[in-house]
Amino acid sequence: MPFDINGIRIPTIQQDNVASRCRGCGEVIEGVPFRVNVMDITAVEIPPAWSGRTPINPGPFQFHADPACARRWMRERDNLFCRKSAVRELMRPIAIPGETPRWGLCDGLHHDDHEFVPA
Numbered sequence: 001m002p003f004d005i006n007g008i009r010i011p012t013i014q015q016d017n018v019a020s021r022c023r024g025c026g027e028v029i030e031g032v033p034f035r036v037n038v039m040d041i042t043a044v045e046i047p048p049a050w051s052g053r054t055p056i057n058p059g060p061f062q063f064h065a066d067p068a069c070a071r072r073w074m075r076e077r078d079n080l081f082c083r084k085s086a087v088r089e090l091m092r093p094i095a096i097p098g099e100t101p102r103w104g105l106c107d108g109l110h111h112d113d114h115e116f117v118p119a
C-alpha cells in the first residue's frame, strides 16, 4: 500500500516482481514457494538401456506448499510416485523398466522396496 510522507506519496518498495508460478497448477505462488529438486541421475544406478534417454531436469521446481501441486506436476510428466515416500525438497529418480520406461520419484527415506503408483 502506498503511504504518505509530508504529502508525498511514496509507493511501497516493489520486490522483484517476477511472480513465481507453481509448476503444478500454474497459479502464482504467494510467499515462499516449496522447491523440489530431483537428484542427479548420475548419482543413481541406471540400467544401460536408459543411457540414451534425455536426462532429468534437476530443477528446482517451485510449487505451492500443497503436495497435491507437486504430484500433479509428476502426473503431467508421466512420473510415478512411491507411495512409501512423501513430496519433499529432494526427490530421487528411480528408473522403472517396462514397455515404456518411466521415472518414479521417491524421497529415498525408507529402506524397503519402493511401491510406485500413479502420482
Ligand SMILES: [Zn+2]
Binding pocket: 022, 023, 024, 025, 026, 027, 063, 064, 069
Ligand atoms: Zn499449485
Ligand SMILES: [Zn+2]
Binding pocket: 082, 083, 084, 085, 106, 107, 108, 110, 113, 114, 115
Ligand atoms: Zn520409495
